[in-house]
Amino acid sequence: MSNLNKKTSTLIQYGIIVIISLALLFFVIYKASVTSFTHDESFTYLRYVHSSFMHIISFKNAFTNNHILNSILMKYFEALLGSSELVLRLPNIIAFAFYLVFSFLLLKKTSAPLLIPFFLLSVFNPYLLDFFGLARGYGLSIGLMVASLFFLINYCLHEKNKSDLIFFNAGALLASLANFTLLNYYAAALISFNLIIFLKNFGHNYKASFVKHNRINFIAVTISAVILFEPIRKLMKTKGLDFGGAQITETLHSQVQNFLYGVNIQSVNQVGSTILALILLTNLFIIVSHLLKKDALFFAQQNGLIIVNSLTLLILIESIVQHFLIGNDYFIGRFSLFLHPLFVFNAFYLFAYLYSTRYRVVVLITSILIIPLVSWNLARSLNTQWYPDWKYDMNTKNMLTDLRQTVELSGQNEQQTHLGICWLFEPTINFYRVVKKMDWLAPVDREGIKENDNYIYTFNDSIKPNEARYYLTKINYQTTETSLYENLKEDRR
Secondary structure, three states: OOHHHHHHHHHHHHHHHHHHHHHHHHHHHHHHHHOOOOHHHHHHHHHHHOOOHHHHHOOOOOOOOOOHHHHHHHHHHHHHHOOOHHHHHHHHHHHHHHHHHHHHHHHOOOOHHHHHHHHHHHHOOHHHHHHOOOOOHHHHHHHHHHHHHHHHHHHHHHOOOHHHHHHHHHHHHHHHHHOHHHHHHHHHHHHHHHHHHHHHOOOOOHHHHHHHHHHHHHHHHHHHHHHHHHHHHHHHHOOOOOOEEOOHHHHHHHHHHHHOOOOOOHHHHHHHHHHHHHHHHHHHHHHHHHHHOOOHHHHHHOHHHHHHHHHHHHHHHHHHHHHHHHOOOEEOHHHHOOHHHHHHHHHHHHHHHHHOOOOHHHHHHHHHHHHHHHHHHHHHHOOOOOOHHHHHHOOHHHHHHHHHHHHHHHOOOOOOEOEEEOHHHHHHHHHHHHHOOOOOEOOOOOOOOOOOOOEEEEEHHHOOOOOHHHEEEEEEEOOOOEEEEEEOOOOOO
16 A cells, blocks of 8 residues: 555544544533433532532542542532533543543554554443543543553653653542542552563663653652542541452453443353453463563563553452452442453554454454444443433433422422432432522432422332322323322321
8 A cells, every 4th residue: 555545544544533532522512411410420519519629639528429539620610610510520521532532542553454443442332431421530530541541651662751651640640539449550550660661671770770760650659649648548447449349250241231331141241251351361471472582572562562451450450459458349330440441452452463463354354343333332322311320310300390390380489398309319409409599499308208398209119009199290200210299298297
């Protein structure tokens, strides 16, 4: 292929990626602007956003809901732009732009035919997209992690630009502040960095090289330790680092379920988990085989493969050690979401390596098949109404609009309305009560339905059959199996 044709092909690929990225960004923005706020977002807003900067960053109220960086950004974005859902979720949307840019920069370094398939694999994860549109720390941490990883690999390739190490550490620290789970990434990345420095200086004066390349890391880790010590100490004291999994295999299964947007088929989980494990182990085998051959050229050229593979394996090993030493659960669900890009990059670097061997045709065919599969999975999963972990809140915002209209029609709007609820709806109802200035509505609590409640909002199956005659159904929300009821008990006041 001539240089002109190569250039044209590259520009077409870049153009396709830009169009896809803008479409995804628009989707995330639109969904973030129209969907109801959720339980955890609302809890963060009510409990932390209006605390002082020092109270947030010092983790004064120690609870994992306080994703420190997210809470701080929500605080200042609200001060500048207001308290709409879009504004409060905007930091994570910006993190998605980071994720798109740095995923592209990582993938474009090798094997042009693999660029689009693996870019789609990295971004066409519907569960991942959701968290870039939520006011939580997960999207922030993943976007910052990928940026951090890019700068780490870039430094290892060239070993010239010290600013790469500064950006790597800054990204890792900020990712950890967004989600403490990413401390596992930071620790594993530092070990992987030194592993590749060791391999590239195999047989030479490693001690001098270690000191030379780690000066910036030493300073950065010291700063990070000062910032993170108190929050982590408080969190450990409350035993707050629980993520849900009882076995390490659940972490792999969760990657499959996340990508399939909650589809839980045991055989599919087993096959998907096996593929992920084989990718990691194959990369490890490649690295070890070249190490035994003392192949210096491989370690000079395959920095990405070595770093991403060792990094991912170390994170999994760290989770096993933490499980047995301090009782932490294994990463599952949204807590394991940060592993998705790492598994994708492992697969990418493996395919890029195999592309230069006799398996070139197999790699190309497999890569082409990725495109329709991930596109179909995304298309069947997209929605603009709810987020899976908090689907029960999808009608909370609409319910409050309906309740306002009901109260106005009944002529009760001159007195405070009392709403009895299931406790799950408490944070979001109180969030909208505050930001929408619903002074006509009394604050709701988690104490259940009371006699003096004017209206009830709860799950349909929460109303006992012998009590049903006392509640008049005003509106039924079929998608959440909830209803707004009027309390007919004569003694409710």
